[in-house]
Amino acid sequence: MTKINYQKKLEQLIKNLNGKTPSLLLHACCAPCSSYVLEYLSDYFKITLFYYNPNISPKDEYQKRVEEVKRLISQMPLKNPVEFKEGIYDTERFYALSKGHEDEPEGGERCFACYTLRLHAAAKAAKEGGFDYFTTTLSISPYKNAQKLNEIGENLEKKYDVNYLYSDFKKNNGYKRSIELSSIYDLYRQDYCGCEFSKAERERRLKVK
DSSP states (O other): OOOOOHHHHHHHHHHTTTTOOOEEEEEOSOHHHHHHHHHHHTTTOEEEEEEOOTTOOSHHHHHHHHHHHHHHHHHSOOSSOOEEEEOOOOHHHHHHHHTTOTTSOTTSHHHHHHHHHHHHHHHHHHHHHTOSEEEESGGGSTTSOHHHHHHHHHHHHHHHTOEEOOOOTTTTTHHHHHHHHHHHTTOOOOSSOSSHHHHHHHHHHHHHO
């Protein structure tokens, strides 16, 4: 199967905008991952950053990430203003989909189900809000499967009849730039993905070291 270059696909779409500025619902997992994506896309889209992450545990960690995203939006000099929308912190949904997958390493089926949960909420919110596109910042991480994320986005595009913005934000040194921006804005960078299972895996690795 031919591997798709999602970054080139995004670049072609941007080129074809011809000066138009469509609306984009951008699902965000945290401020560091959002930083480069906002810097990049705000030149071409009117963005509403959608924070829906019921996987994050504990609650104070969730709230800390919310506040950092809000602070980043207020401080970054962006061409088009960025709005903020917070989803519901419905942790029961995440634990329901994780049942039976608690001990899987990060990057497996539990994570794929979590991608789907969050992108599903983003697609639904984009459709209800009349947005032109929806996407997620998740692909900026070297630990996230961009191929899987885009496949999920494609399926949800068909289900909700709202355009998915194909992307792989780690390309073109996107991840490196996110680290630079995190330093510039002194962003809180968590050392685990978000859920209690990824946190436990992180702690086990530290003990081995």
